[in-house]
Amino acid sequence: MIDIKNVSYKYSEGTFALRNVNLHIEVGEAIALIGVNGSGKSTLMKLINGLITASDGKYLFEGKEITDKELQKESFSKSFHKKIGFVFQNSEMQLFCSNVYDEIAFGPRQMGMEEEEVKRRVEDTLRLLKIEDLKDRQPYHLSGGEKKKVAIATVVVLNPEVYIFDEPMNGLDPKTKRFLREFMIAINNAGKTILCSTHDFEYIQDVFKRAVVFSGDHTIIRDGKYDEIMKDKDFLYKNNII
Numbered sequence: 001m002i003d004i005k006n007v008s009y010k011y012s013e014g015t016f017a018l019r020n021v022n023l024h025i026e027v028g029e030a031i032a033l034i035g036v037n038g039s040g041k042s043t044l045m046k047l048i049n050g051l052i053t054a055s056d057g058k059y060l061f062e063g064k065e066i067t068d069k070e071l072q073k074e075s076f077s078k079s080f081h082k083k084i085g086f087v088f089q090n091s092e093m094q095l096f097c098s099n100v101y102d103e104i105a106f107g108p109r110q111m112g113m114e115e116e117e118v119k120r121r122v123e124d125t126l127r128l129l130k131i132e133d134l135k136d137r138q139p140y141h142l143s144g145g146e147k148k149k150v151a152i153a154t155v156v157v158l159n160p161e162v163y164i165f166d167e168p169m170n171g172l173d174p175k176t177k178r179f180l181r182e183f184m185i186a187i188n189n190a191g192k193t194i195l196c197s198t199h200d201f202e203y204i205q206d207v208f209k210r211a212v213v214f215s216g217d218h219t220i221i222r223d224g225k226y227d228e229i230m231k232d233k234d235f236l237y238k239n240n241i242i
């Protein structure tokens with residue numbers, strides 16, 4: 001489904017964020033992206049979501065190379081973005097409407113769905129995330145955990161194939177972390193592909209089958225079974241992951 005081939009990425013002022021990264025992701029995988037601060041996890045997720053494109057190398061999604069030129073084509077961009085949902089590290093970055101209902105309805109409306117379909121999807125999503133009571137609230141005034149649930153709802157409502165979570169547990173209370181863990185397991189069991197960066201290992205048991213580890217020099221230093229990598233305390237300690 002996702003093929004990253006020899007990808008490097010350099011931000012405009014010349015900072016390298018990814019160096020020669022190779023990654024192949026199959027449909028239905030649940031992968032944890034692990035690595036020290038600044039190692040390139042968020043950059044890779046932005047690239048997979050099409051927010052940025054590779055400085056060097058290739059990114060293929062379902063066999064098609066994702067380039068600036070392709071992303072500028074409205075019909076391609078719409079169908080690509082419908083398949084990949086991104087839950088940002090900072091929920092406020094994805095909340096801008098005046099109430100929660102409109103916030104969740106925004107994506108489906110942008111996709112040109114009929115209002116009846118929009119309503120059905122928004123109500124199903126509110127129920128699934130158990131946030132029906134928030135629907136008339138102003139997103140900006142919600143607590144951190146509530147904002148995170150609404151941010152997740154804006155993604156769920158589009159029923160994407162791939163969910164990308166950038167450090168989703170940050171700032172959440174234990175109950176909301178447990179909720180998020182159960183949610184990730186449920187969507188993966190339903191066949192969704194998950195890619196998630198995290199430093200919060202305590203709350204993600206049994207979610208991931210595979211881990212991809214980045215080092216501070218922005219390369220992948222290990223890619224394998226999550227449980228095996230997490231058992232290798234020497235490796236994790238040496239690379240400042242624990």
Ligand SMILES: Nc1ncnc2c1ncn2[C@@H]1O[C@H](COP(=O)(O)OP(=O)(O)OP(=O)(O)O)[C@@H](O)[C@H]1O
Pocket residue numbers: 011012013015016017035036037038039040041042043044197
């Ligand atoms: N918008 C930007 N402009 C310039 N440099 C950036 C930008 N965003 C990230 N970087 C740099 O790119 C490198 C990789 O950053 P990235 O955010 O991908 O790391 P990360 O592994 O997600 O880190 P964290 O665990 O702290 O979230 C870092 O050196 C960072 O300073």
